[in-house]
Amino acid sequence: MIDPASLAFDIDGVFADTMSLFLDIAREDYHIYNVNYEDISCYILEECIDMDPDLIETILIRIMNGTHRPPLKPIAGATRVLTRIGRIHRPILFVTARPYGEPIYQWMQNILPLDGDSVEVVATGSFDAKIDVLANRDISYFVEDRLETCYPLFSSGVTPILFKQPWNRKRHPFMEVGTWKELESLIDF
Ligand SMILES: [Mg+2]
Incomplete structure (x- = not known):
């Protein structure tokens, strides 16, 4: 767990x-x-x-x-599980290869019924830079959808959990989840 x-x-x-x-x-x-x-x-x-x-x-x-008319939606189940995590641990760390984090941080504020300091967004601007951020934070598990990022994560001692998507359907040696419900079942609440 x-x-x-x-x-x-x-x-x-x-x-x-x-x-x-x-x-x-x-x-x-x-x-x-x-x-x-x-x-x-x-x-x-x-x-x-x-x-x-x-x-x-x-x-x-x-x-x-963040300049688009159709809304960005959360993946099914994500809001519920993240809210549950946020009640027992804060801040929840998000690490993205986006070049800047502010628009997506604002989006999270609107989506999650948690206080602003319950989430932290680190925008690295590159996939590789994610590794350093995680290594410096005592993070052991990282949920990721880009299969190519899982290999350097694993090499640096972070266990990747691949979130299944049509773009990562290749053979791989990692743990994977298809839904947030499945991910939830791995977490020690
Ligand atoms: Mg991704």
């Missing part, structure tokens, strides 16, 4: 349903209807979906800045 104090989280693809937002923006603002969630079979979007790379970039920038 995992001590909540030793657990940290990625945000996009784990807490935030960022790829659904990506598709919502593509549909509503750019009238792209031929791409589905299950088509996102790799992390680098231009390599797996049929969409103009410049448009992919434009939408991703809007997501990072």
